[in-house]
Amino acid sequence: MAFPQLKLDNQLCFRLYTAARLVTASYTPYFKEFGITYPQYLVLMLLWEQDNRIISEITERLNLETNTVTPLLQRMEKQGLIVRQKSQADSRQRIISLTGEGKRLEEKMKNVPNCLAQKIVDNGISVDELQKLIPILDKFICAITNVNNR
Amino acid sequence: MAFPQLKLDNQLCFRLYTAARLVTASYTPYFKEFGITYPQYLVLMLLWEQDNRIISEITERLNLETNTVTPLLQRMEKQGLIVRQKSQADSRQRIISLTGEGKRLEEKMKNVPNCLAQKIVDNGISVDELQKLIPILDKFICAITNVNNR
């Protein structure tokens, strides 16, 4: 092996890529029942936390661009989870609001995260180790954000 | 807030999702020069490690399905990075091999991972903290894999 830094097994990035894909895959069976996807679930969580947000708030919180979020919201509106109405104050903005159906999902999905967390722990990683990941990932995300904004 | 477990900021999964997207984004400027993408880079790393692999080896190592990898390899062939030839021994299989161009990229890209790692460290996370992520992520990936295979 000429360059060990080019070996897949040595790379943190590949682990993050894999971990992210696998964990969203583990959510999928829970979402299927409600006909939503992981990014749609992220939007719903934001709106459950606080309803009637403008799109730029959503793109900022999710670290996504409008070219991802706009079509995502259009699909969610078509499915009857949200409505997208123009703001009176500034008609460039759109207010995103939950429908009754979107609101009802909160109660229905409240057990999903803990249920999944329990399954992960049952399969060989401690809560302590999972907790350790959080502050390091926060620091990592912060550092990478700085790298990307030069 | 009715259900704190439904809060975005409390979720490990969202951090992984964000970290993975941002770190592949930080690779992109390096790839642009060579006209490749992050998943294509993963395939190249596998082939630099060992050339002439069958597709199932690639899907296993990358934890991806054939419906992702086949089109990926087709694009890479069109770009002249690899060739996809049917196996003599078992004509269901395809042998994936680097072209001269694909081989030359190894030398050209050998500094990319270290260069990026340096940039990340320069932006506020220690090598020690990055190293700590690796074994926990390995354990996490292992646990999630078990969850997904039930």
Place this chain on the structure above:
DNA sequence: TTTTAATACATCGTGTACGATATATTAAAA
């Protein structure tokens, strides 16, 4: 040996991601 099952890929449809660009509206500058 013929039938059946398993394996290895490929194709199709849908939903993200994201660079690049366009459009409408508001704010700032001349």
Place this chain on the structure above:
DNA sequence: TTTTAATATATCGTACACGATGTATTAAAA
């Protein structure tokens, strides 16, 4: 106040991801 710049969102094109299904080939069973 007219021009110009900034803001907020939308659209387009390309490349993944992945569930579902199809096809060719080989291996196993009857």
